[in-house]
Amino acid sequence: MQDSEFVDGVLSFIKSSPTPFHAVEQMKGQLQKNGFEQLKESDAWQLKTPGKYYVTRNDSSIIAFTLGSGLVEHGFRMVGAHTDSPCLKVKPNPEIIKNSYLQLGVEVYGGVLLSTWFDRDLSLAGRVNFVNDKGEVGNALVDFKKPIAVIPSLAIHLNPEVNENNNINKQQHIPPVLMKLPDEGASPDFREMLLLVVQKQYPDLAAEKVLDYELAFYDTQAPSVVGLHKDFIASARLDNLLSCYIGLISLLQAGTDQNCLLVCNDHEEVGSSSAAGAQGQFLRSVLERLCPSPEDLARAIDQSMMISADNAHGVHPNYADKSDSNHGPVLNQGPVIKVNCNQRYATNSETSAAFRYLCEEADVPVQSFVVRTDMSCGSTIGPITASGIGVRTIDVGVPTFAMHSIRELAGCWDGYYLYRVLREYYR
Numbered sequence: 001m002q003d004s005e006f007v008d009g010v011l012s013f014i015k016s017s018p019t020p021f022h023a024v025e026q027m028k029g030q031l032q033k034n035g036f037e038q039l040k041e042s043d044a045w046q047l048k049t050p051g052k053y054y055v056t057r058n059d060s061s062i063i064a065f066t067l068g069s070g071l072v073e074h075g076f077r078m079v080g081a082h083t084d085s086p087c088l089k090v091k092p093n094p095e096i097i098k099n100s101y102l103q104l105g106v107e108v109y110g111g112v113l114l115s116t117w118f119d120r121d122l123s124l125a126g127r128v129n130f131v132n133d134k135g136e137v138g139n140a141l142v143d144f145k146k147p148i149a150v151i152p153s154l155a156i157h158l159n160p161e162v163n164e165n166n167n168i169n170k171q172q173h174i175p176p177v178l179m180k181l182p183d184e185g186a187s188p189d190f191r192e193m194l195l196l197v198v199q200k201q202y203p204d205l206a207a208e209k210v211l212d213y214e215l216a217f218y219d220t221q222a223p224s225v226v227g228l229h230k231d232f233i234a235s236a237r238l239d240n241l242l243s244c245y246i247g248l249i250s251l252l253q254a255g256t257d258q259n260c261l262l263v264c265n266d267h268e269e270v271g272s273s274s275a276a277g278a279q280g281q282f283l284r285s286v287l288e289r290l291c292p293s294p295e296d297l298a299r300a301i302d303q304s305m306m307i308s309a310d311n312a313h314g315v316h317p318n319y320a321d322k323s324d325s326n327h328g329p330v331l332n333q334g335p336v337i338k339v340n341c342n343q344r345y346a347t348n349s350e351t352s353a354a355f356r357y358l359c360e361e362a363d364v365p366v367q368s369f370v371v372r373t374d375m376s377c378g379s380t381i382g383p384i385t386a387s388g389i390g391v392r393t394i395d396v397g398v399p400t401f402a403m404h405s406i407r408e409l410a411g412c413w414d415g416y417y418l419y420r421v422l423r424e425y426y427r
């Protein structure tokens with residue numbers, strides 16, 4: 001795969017994945033196309049070696065793996081990433097009618113950089129749970145696709161200090177506006193509006209009533225390549241769909257000589273404490289089923305390694321003092337090893353040495369990130385998985401700007417570099 005082909009793949013994957021449900025759906029499609037068999041957690045598993053499998057939880061987390069020989073003796077080469085991104089999610093009773101407009105009440109999911117959500121052409125996507133004409137409960141993924149809402153800024157004339165002090169009240173200032181109501185007494189029902197969308201997108205499902213939903217707003221502006229020399233990818237959800245995509249295409253090329261595994265968890269942005277999140281024992285449960293004897297499991301884990309891939313902060317030229325001057329990764333200069341001795345990152349010298357060696361083998365530059373000593377450090381699924389499973393782990397990621405903005409920025413080359421490293425690792 002060439003770098004341009006890689007970038008096209010990233011753009012189309014992210015565009016088709018407005019929510020974790022959609023990201024998992026995309027990944028399932030690619031895995032199936034490449035001969036991976038679906039497993040269900042509720043079934044008894046009969047696995048063949050060599051074999052290629054995947055399993056999902058909550059439709060928003062996925063584990064895919066290839067089985068070669070000697071799992072107990074050689075363990076798994078694992079890659080981890082997360083499917084979720086900060087966003088605005090629709091509340092259960094969302095209709096707000098105010099000054100003749102219909103708005104929807106939203107919760108803030110994760111650490112949203114709120115100012116970036118104003119004046120965007122927003123659409124809505126996610127999972128809808130319904131009952132059909134036979135009284136059966138089902139669910140479907142929906143995507144309105146078109147821009148159906150906007151959070152308009154307040155004019156600067158009405159808020160002259162906005163550039164010095166932009167206070168955004170999460171309850172008051174961010175409900176998106178959907179429409180001007182046709183008349184005074186109109187009281188639109190959001191579930192009925194949703195039902196029409198489900199019926200139109202899935203006529204065969206015969207949905208009769210929407211029971212519930214998990215829906216998130218997203219920016220309809222498609223991801224694109226920007227910069228005078230096309231250096232950058234600008235897109236929503238680069239954190240962390242970029243790593244999901246890289247993990248996926250690396251695994252697709254892995255073959256079955258090694259035991260290779262990719263886990264992409266939901267709920268990282270809110271602390272990972274959920275059934276589908278990294279704290280939810282999804283990975284442990286899969287590993288236990290592959291190695292039912294506790295001794296075999298302990299031996300396999302001891303022989304395994306996890307590369308936890310989640311984006312890193314590139315040093316921002318306008319805010320360079322926010323980075324340690326010796327550890328400010330530059331975009332397009334390679335993937336970043338994330339280090340924090342307080343274990344906000346799980347990297348240790350053994351795992352970082354292994355990663356550096358892989359980078360050398362793949363002929364890829366590599367950088368290091370350590371947060372300024374006087375600032376607190378973010379975290380990710382690496383330390384959670386390391387402490388939950390006991391697997392040696394490294395935290396790495398592609399350097400980015402504007403993390404948690406509605407439109408983040410990464411270098412075109414860094415994702416491709418990380419792909420080359422993971423491909424080498426899985427080989």
Ligand SMILES: [Zn+2]
Pocket residue numbers: 082239240268310311380
């Ligand atoms: Zn992340």
